[in-house]
Amino acid sequence: MNIIETKNLHKTYKESEIEVHAVRGVDLSFEQGEFTAIVGPSGSGKTTLLNMIGGLDKPTEGEIIIDGINISTLKGSKLIDFRLRKIGFVFQAYNLIPVLTAKENVEFIMNLQKRPKKERIKRAEDLLKAVGLGDRMNARPSKLSGGQQQRVAVARALASKPMFILADEPTANLDSESTRNLLEIMETLNKEENITFIFSTHDTRVVNKARRIITIDDGKVLSDEKK
Amino acid sequence: MxxxxxxxxxxxxxxxxxxxxxxxxxxxxxxxxxxxxxxxxxxxxxxxxxxSSYTGHIQIHKKGYWNDKIINNTFPENTELEKTIAKIPEVEKVVPRLESFALASFRQLTKGSIVIGISPEKENNMTKLADKVISGNYLSKTNKGVLVAEKLASFLKLGVGDTIVLMGQGYHAATAAGKYPVKGIIRLNAPDLNNKIVYINLSEAQDLYSAPNMLSSLSILLKNSDDIKSVKTAISDKINPENFEVMTWEEILPExxxxxxxxxxxxxxxxxxxxxxxxxxxxxxxxxxxxxxxxxxxxxxxxxxxxxxxxxxxxxxxxxxxxxxxxxxxxxxxxxxxxxxxxxxxxxxxxxxxxxxxxxxxxxxxxxxxxxxxxxxxxxxxxxxxxxxxxxxxxxxxxxxxxxxx
Structure with missing residues (x-):
């Protein structure tokens, strides 16, 4: 069953008075448990597509149906609330909250969901252990390496028990060792807990791990292959 | 968090x-x-x-006194009124005075002066007048004598023990004249007052001006200056506005x-x-x-x-x-x-x-x-x-x- 569907998705924006067609008529669907990489050159529209699926950006035309809800119609706090409950994000630059420790960063999302404190603490600890940071729970982001920060970001994305996780070039700033570790963690989570991951990436290491590869260029889907 | x-x-x-x-x-x-x-x-x-040196926070006069400060615009001393005002909780002190003009003379010299009849003890409680005595003694309730401001004394070339003559117009045009021993010389901060003030016992002043039991003002000192408005209202409620005027220091000294x-x-x-x-x-x-x-x-x-x-x-x-x-x-x-x-x-x-x-x-x-x-x-x-x-x-x-x- 599809958990995400995009129908005739378009996104046009103006950059220095020039109209840019970032996404042109994309029709895609994703099922629970997928491990999908969206690939394409810089400026091909991957991040814009991911932002629209994540409800961070609005399509100029078309629909995005997530769990049966057309999120293009959601606005303001309803949309924020939808993101909080259904979608996990992993960003290229980790984007942790600098004043919070690793555990507090993971707890933060559950705190927004108003989960009980006991549950929050347990889940944050379990997730950090799962991403191999059981001994760095009380470290602030500035005391963690890039790879460690990105693993905290994955734990944070999982904390809200989202329907799927969107990862925008999650390995772009990582060295080989950290990339391998991160991919192993995400793959394990995908296989063992059936968590859906959708990546936008240039990284061949990510592409090699993905079981579905969608190639985009010039805002259009060029190919959609399942391994 | x-x-x-x-x-x-x-x-x-x-x-x-x-x-x-x-x-x-x-x-x-x-x-x-x-x-x-x-x-x-x-x-x-x-x-x-x-x-605290003179006006008090509030003064009560006979209606019209402030615009025409003559001895005829005085009111009879009324201990009941004083007591009623003193009973207002915010009031600290009530000081009676009789004030008028007189020519002050010693030997060949004469100068215009303000004569203020005071109740020595009450006045001292409010204005600490005794502390301003620079030579001689402060007035007592019974003695006949005056306190002369420093510059006036210097002008008249008189000192403690000399006799000053006061002459002026008394109540209802009676002649006011009397001679008084100088009990003390006082130094007042304000040069204007230091040039012309003579303090005298209230009863002596009433005799001098042929105005027995008459007062020109009741000066009222409050415990807290923030209460001026409320006390003014309270006093106004207790007196007949046809006969009296109640003024705050702000009205007395608008400048x-x-x-x-x-x-x-x-x-x-x-x-x-x-x-x-x-x-x-x-x-x-x-x-x-x-x-x-x-x-x-x-x-x-x-x-x-x-x-x-x-x-x-x-x-x-x-x-x-x-x-x-x-x-x-x-x-x-x-x-x-x-x-x-x-x-x-x-x-x-x-x-x-x-x-x-x-x-x-x-x-x-x-x-x-x-x-x-x-x-x-x-x-x-x-x-x-x-x-x-x-x-x-x-x-x-x-x-x-x-x-x-x-």
């Missing part, structure tokens, strides 16, 4: 930003408190000088009130400029604090934090910076004003002489009245809240995609 806790950590995170913002608020509070304390303390001292008011306005204007400068400083740092964290705000909204909650974090941060500035400002300024309120700064030289010429103690006094301090806190809080409008509108308009791209 509460919004408050995140705000607190953010404040600690960027120490330089925190120090700059808190320091601008600190200086505003420090200078405002010192300036205002000095200004209000000096006014209070001026008023205290005038009120002093105006001088204080105009100085107060210029002081407030200076404060407004100070606050404006500081306001821009605070606003600048808050704008900086907001804009440089665009990406952080973008992440928070992207992962599901509602904008209103994010605005709450910034509100706490702004408020904490304000509180930090206010507390440090008070921590430094309060001990200073407490010290100087106990030990006023003496003014010397020409400025000091100018103070003396107006009858004021030549000192810079400091006020520790909590009202003005609360006002300063309120102003700073309002500045901080105005400065908060920017981050609030910034957060409400933030677009997570653009912010993340930052």
């Amino acid at each position: 509460s919004s408050f806790k995140i705000a607190r950590r953010n404040i600690r995170r960027n120490k330089r930003r925190t120090v700059i913002t808190a320091a601008s608020i600190f200086f505003a509070v420090f200078f405002a408190v010192i300036m205002r304390s000095m200004q209000l303390g000096t006014y209070t001292e001026m008023i205290k000088n005038v009120v 002093l009130k105006q001088a204080i008011e105009s100085d107060n306005i210029s002081g407030q204007f200076m404060l407004a400029i100070l606050y404006m400068i500081v306001g821009f400083g605070v606003f600048g740092t808050i704008v900086m604090m907001t804009v440089e964290r665009k990406k952080e705000f973008g992440i928070m909204t992207a992962v599901g934090m509602k904008k209103i909650k994010l605005a709450g974090i910034l509100f706490y941060e702004t408020l904490l910076l304000g509180i930090l500035g206010i507390l440090s400002g008070f921590a430094v300024s309060l001990p200073l004003i407490l010290y100087f309120s106990k030990s006023p700064v003496p003014i010397t030289g020409d400025v000091g002489n100018t103070f003396k010429s107006f009858g004021f103690e030549p000192v810079i006094a400091f006020s520790v009245n909590p009202h003005f301090m609360i006002n300063q806190i309120s102003v700073v809080v309002v500045i901080v809240l105005i400065a908060y409008i920017y981050p609030l509108s910034y957060i409400l308009k933030i677009n997570p995609v653009k912010a993340l791209r930052n």
